[in-house]
Amino acid sequence: xxxxxxxxxxxxxxxxxxxxxxxxxxxxxxxxxxxxxxxxxxxxxxxxxxxxxxxxxxxxxxxxxxxxxxxxxxxxxxxxxxxxxxxxxxxxxxxxxxxxxxxxxxxxxxxxxxxxxxxxxxxxxxxxxxxxxxxxxxxxxxxxxxxxxxxxxxxxxxxxxxxxxxxxxxxxxxxxxxxxxxxxxxxxxxxxxxxxxxxxxxxxxxxxxxxxxxxxxxxxxxxxxxxxxxxxxxxxxxxxxxxxxxxxxxxxxxxxxxxxxxxxxxxxxxxxxxxxxxxxxxxxxxxxxxxxxxxxxxxxxxxxxxxxxxxxxxxxxxxxxxxxxxxxxxxxxxxxxxxxxxxxxxxxxxxxxxxxxxxxxxxxxxxxxxxxxxxxxxxxxxxxxxxxxxxxxxxxxx
Amino acid sequence: xxxxxxxxxxxxxxxxxxxxxxxxxxxxxxxxxxxxxxxxxxxxxxxxxxxxxxxxxxxxxxxxxxxxxxxxxxxxxxxxxxxxxxxxxxxxxxxxxxxxxxxxxxxxxxxxxxxxxxxxxxxxxxxxxxxxxxxxxxxxxxxxxxxxxxxxxxxxxxxxxxxxxxxxxxxxxxxxxxxxxxxxxxxxxxxxxxxxxxxxxxxxxxxxxxxxxxxxxxxxxxxxxxxxxxxxxxxxxxxxxxxxxxxxxxxxxxxxxxxxxxxxx
Numbered sequence: 001x002x003x004x005x006x007x008x009x010x011x012x013x014x015x016x017x018x019x020x021x022x023x024x025x026x027x028x029x030x031x032x033x034x035x036x037x038x039x040x041x042x043x044x045x046x047x048x049x050x051x052x053x054x055x056x057x058x059x060x061x062x063x064x065x066x067x068x069x070x071x072x073x074x075x076x077x078x079x080x081x082x083x084x085x086x087x088x089x090x091x092x093x094x095x096x097x098x099x100x101x102x103x104x105x106x107x108x109x110x111x112x113x114x115x116x117x118x119x120x121x122x123x124x125x126x127x128x129x130x131x132x133x134x135x136x137x138x139x140x141x142x143x144x145x146x147x148x149x150x151x152x153x154x155x156x157x158x159x160x161x162x163x164x165x166x167x168x169x170x171x172x173x174x175x176x177x178x179x180x181x182x183x184x185x186x187x188x189x190x191x192x193x194x195x196x197x198x199x200x201x202x203x204x205x206x207x208x209x210x211x212x213x214x215x216x217x218x219x220x221x222x223x224x225x226x227x228x229x230x231x232x233x234x235x236x237x238x239x240x241x242x243x244x245x246x247x248x249x250x251x252x253x254x255x256x257x258x259x260x261x262x263x264x265x266x267x268x269x270x271x272x273x274x275x276x277x278x279x280x281x282x283x284x285x286x287x288x289x290x291x292x293x294x295x296x297x298x299x300x301x302x303x304x305x306x307x308x309x310x311x312x313x314x315x316x317x318x319x320x321x322x323x324x325x326x327x328x329x330x331x332x333x334x335x336x337x338x339x340x341x342x343x344x345x346x347x348x349x350x351x352x353x354x355x356x357x358x359x360x361x362x363x364x365x366x367x368x369x370x371x372x373x374x375x376x377x378x379x380x381x382x383x384x385x386x387x388x389x390x391x392x393x394x395x396x397x398x
Numbered sequence: 399x400x401x402x403x404x405x406x407x408x409x410x411x412x413x414x415x416x417x418x419x420x421x422x423x424x425x426x427x428x429x430x431x432x433x434x435x436x437x438x439x440x441x442x443x444x445x446x447x448x449x450x451x452x453x454x455x456x457x458x459x460x461x462x463x464x465x466x467x468x469x470x471x472x473x474x475x476x477x478x479x480x481x482x483x484x485x486x487x488x489x490x491x492x493x494x495x496x497x498x499x500x501x502x503x504x505x506x507x508x509x510x511x512x513x514x515x516x517x518x519x520x521x522x523x524x525x526x527x528x529x530x531x532x533x534x535x536x537x538x539x540x541x542x543x544x545x546x547x548x549x550x551x552x553x554x555x556x557x558x559x560x561x562x563x564x565x566x567x568x569x570x571x572x573x574x575x576x577x578x579x580x581x582x583x584x585x586x587x588x589x590x591x592x593x594x595x596x597x598x599x600x601x602x603x604x605x606x607x608x609x610x611x612x613x614x615x616x617x618x619x620x621x622x623x624x625x626x627x628x629x630x631x632x633x634x635x636x637x638x639x640x641x642x643x644x645x646x647x648x649x650x651x652x653x654x655x656x657x658x659x660x661x662x663x
Contacts, residue, residue, distance in 0.1 A: 008532065018501065018528045020457040022553035022578055024560070164463055170454060177456045182579040184555060281502045282528065283454060295475040296506030297453040 002248050004319060009198020012322060014315035017197040018282045023177070026184045027285075031199040033104050038206065043099060050095045051210060054128065055085045057092075058214045061222060061376070067346040067363075074369035076362050077227065078379040079215055081239065082351065086121050088381030089211060089239040094121035094190055096207030098129050101188035108132045108187045112176040114141055114169035114235070115307035115354065116148025117381055118192030123157035125190075133157040136175040140167035141306045148385050166300040169235075169310045173284050193236025194314040197285030201315050208242025215376060216246050227376035229254040229365075233358040234328065235271065235308035237317045239380035245316075248325060257317055258361045260303035261330030271301035271309050274321050274328035278311075288312045289321075304333040304389065305353035307381075331357040331364075337393065339363050340383065352381035353389065401494040401522045402547055402570040405444055406605045406626065415661050416571075416627030417442055417618075418607055419634050419654055420498065422449035422465035423482055424474025426638055426646060432485045433647050434638075439493050441651040442658030445571075445607075447525070447629065450479050450499030457527045459582035461632040464639065476503040476512070484519035496523035496549055496570070501537075509540040516546045523547035523570040531563050538567055551575050552598060554590065565601040572602050573629060576610045576621070582632030586611035588620055595624055615660035622661040630657060 004011045009031075017027055037043040051057040060083065064076045081089040094111075101109055109131050113119030119135040126133030135152055139161045142149050152159050165171040173196075180189045194204040212230075219226050230247055232240035234257040247253045262270035270276065273289040281290035283298060291299050291311035303309040320326035331339075336353060339360035343351050351359060355378070362375045369375075383390070391398050399407075409416055419438050423431050435446055451469035455462060476499075483495055497516070504512050504526065516524065524546055529537055534548065541548050547570030552561060555578065564572065576591050577584045591608060598606055608621050609629025618628050634650060641649040 016533050017530065018533050019530065020527050020553075021530055021551040021560075022457075022555050022575060024530050024532075025553075025555040025557060164467075165453065174454050174456045178459070178580045181457065182583060184578055279506065281505050282500075283502060284456070285528075287505075287533075290502070292502065292506060294506065295477065296503035297470060297475075298502070299453075 004316065005198060005202050011315045011319040013280065014288055014318040015198060015201055015286050017285060018287065019197045019285045020181060022181050023184060026180070027197045027199070034100060034199050034203050037100060037103060046099055047096055051092065055091050055095065056083065057210065058218070059083050061215065061218045064347050067342060068366065070346060071363060071366040073367040073371060074373035074375050075371070076366055077374060077376045079211060079243065079376060081211060081378060081380045082349070082355070082382035086124050087384060088117040088121070088352065089208060089242060090118040090121035090192060091124065092210055092242070093192070093204050093207040093238060094118065094125045097188070097190040098125040098131070101131065101190070102129055104188065106186065106188035108183065109190050110134045110136070110176050110179050110187055111190045111192060112136050112169065112172040113192065114172065114309060115305065116141070116145040116152065116385060117307060119157070119159070120148050120151050122190045123152040123155035126157060127155045134179065135159050136162055136172040136179070138162050138166070138168040138172050141169065144306050144389055145385055146388060168306065170298065177284070193238040194241045194316060195236045195284065195286055195288065195312060201286065204238050205241045205245055205316060208238050209245050211239065211242035211378065212244065212246030215243065219376065223374060226250055226253055227374040229256060229375045231256045231258060231358045231362050231375060232378035233258045233308060233354050233380060234313060234317055235260065235310050235354065237314040239378050241314060241316055243378045244320070244326060255320070255326035256361060257326055257328045258357045259328055259330045260305060260308035260357060261332040262302040264332050265330055269302040270330060271303040271311065272330040273311065273313050274317060275330040283312050286315050288315050289318050304336060305357065307354040308357065329361055331360040335360040340390065350383035351379055352383045353386045355380045400545065400547065400570065401492060402445065405494055406571065409444060415622040416444040416605070416607065417654070417658055417661055418445045418447055418627050418629040419443050420447040420449060420629065420631035421634060421638060422451055422462065422469050423479040424451060424469030424472045425465040425635070426468060426643060428472055428474060428478065430643060430646060431482050434650060435486050436489065437647040437651040438654055439490060441654035443493070443654055445494045445496060445627065447496045447498045447631070448479065448483070450476055450497055450503060452500040452503060455500065457580055459580040459632060461582045461636050461639065465635045476507055480515050480519050480521070483521050487520040494522040495520065496525060497521055498525040499527065501526040501529045509537050513540040513544040513546055517544035521546060523549045525549035525551070525573065527551065531567050534567065549573055554578055554594060558597060561598060561601045568602070568604055571605040571607050571627060574598060574606055574608045574625070576608050579610070581610060584611050586617055586621065591621065591624055615656045618657045619660040619663060628661060
């Protein structure tokens with residue numbers, strides 16, 4: 001039976017609690033409090049209530065029929081996380097952690113963000129529960145994702161630009177950790193993805209599993225059975241693990257994670273540690289496959305989508321790859337953009353550039369499969385935030 | 399007996415406290431690191447903490463972050479740092495050298511190769527900021543095999559059970575982080591240190607060094623009265639940053655001499 005992480009937070013050789021001593025008691029307290037409330041009926045009921053009435057769950061599953069017909073192969077279904085309040089799956093986890101923060105008496109929350117979706121989700125729940133909110137965001141990402149920066153500010157959050165390193169998600173993580181070590185007693189770190197020190201990979205996964213748990217009920221209702229393949233994009237991998245985890249022990253469901261191939265794996269300019277077989281290393285509190293040079297320095301990644309532009313990946317994905325339960329592939333920038341356009345034109349849905357990677361892989365494999373096969377793609381977010389990026393690439397001034 | 403133990407034993411006999419300065423290897427340039435280390439010793443340093451630069455120094459404030467960036471730009475690697483220690487040892491066989499940094503460069507090299515190289519070049523201790531005792535089993539085993547001391551951090555947030563855990567694993571000395579924050583931040587709370595130390599001493603029989611937030615001679619003097627050694631990092635790295643390649647050794651030596659005098663008073 002698949003049962004990870006172990007009690008010390010390890011997913012096989014991956015995961016763990018690689019943090020500075022000052023923060024170890026904080027992650028230990030978080031672990032204890034999470035385990036205490038995870039199965040608490042009142043906590044579960046409040047989480048379920050918020051997901052239903054505030055987020056708008058369950059998110060529907062939609063048969064992308066025109067797109068599927070155009071490809072002439074397998075049927076593509078979309079899990080519509082883009083329809084959630086705030087426009088992505090990130091809110092599921094942000095609510096879960098905010099409810100925990102509330103019970104732990106923390107009035108100040110911090111977050112890192114790449115594309116800004118987790119920052120917006122955190123700013124949203126902070127407003128919802130009356131907490132002070134600080135969001136760390138790479139200066140480069142602030143440029144790429146201006147609308148989300150404005151949304152966070154409207155919601156009352158302070159957005160702190162991070163100028164160090166590559167000025168993207170990993171540097172925002174570093175800065176959030178520095179804040180946490182300084183304000184450890186007053187502050188709850190709402191971590192955005194299923195990575196970081198234990199218990200975050202487990203906790204974020206558990207909160208995101210609502211995606212896969214709903215799908216497991218919805219697919220049989222729609223088509224009388226489970227899909228043949230589930231597909232999701234993987235940066236840190238929270239939307240993916242949320243969809244995948246409930247399917248791990250379902251036989252005959254193939255699991256495919258799609259990483260950001262950037263300019264192509266061969267170019268070295270990508271953010272696909274699993275596809276590129278990156279060496280195992282330690283960053284941001286956990287041991288994972290990590291893009292690094294021969295001296296163990298973390299290398300700069302590239303992706304058109306800020307949310308996937310990260311050198312590591314959650315530990316459970318590393319394990320799923322290692323044990324062969326999931327397969328990981330990369331989709332390049334241009335393939336993701338083509339998928340973005342296809343979904344706009346065939347289905348009237350503007351997907352996030354992150355989710356466009358998952359969609360692109362479905363578009364790639366659908367024609368090679370029979371028409372009665374079913375691909376379930378997690379449409380993890382909507383593309384409103386990407387208007388500037390896409391316009392710039394198309395040479396259009398807004 | 400290890401160089402670290404010999405050093406602390408000697409200081410104890412003399413009723414003096416250890417001065418433990420930190421610099422980042424390769425900052426401001428690779429050729430200046432070994433001269434800087436010798437300068438630190440001449441100015442009165444007892445133990446040297448040599449920072450191994452890392453691309454993502456999560457526990458460090460802006461001063462040491464910038465030093466790491468400069469060092470990496472200068473091509474500094476873990477391999478290179480080990481070479482510098484070998485070079486340093488040609489002229490100094492007695493001053494303990496502790497490598498301080500993050501775990502990933504060592505993971506990339508492999509702990510066994512690293513520990514063996516440490517023993518060959520004359521490294522005495524290793525402190526990996528992001529490897530708490532829970533994740534240090536492998537590291538500990540390899541370091542122990544080659545008689546390299548694993549140095550552990552304790553923090554104001556560390557509870558008694560964890561102090562006991564560290565007491566079992568630590569060798570050389572224990573580094574008490576005097577404040578909640580990154581390196582170079584905040585200002586030190588002497589009474590808080592004074593309150594915490596008896597709890598530490600109850601379990602830790604090794605010398606205890608205190609660091610983080612020690613910016614001037616007066617603070618160094620006050621802290622020295624409470625513990626066995628004073629660690630000064632960001633203030634020295636700041637001096638490196640503010641100096642030219644021509645005067646950096648002289649400037650840093652002058653600062654360390656002031657700290658030495660204050661501690662010995």
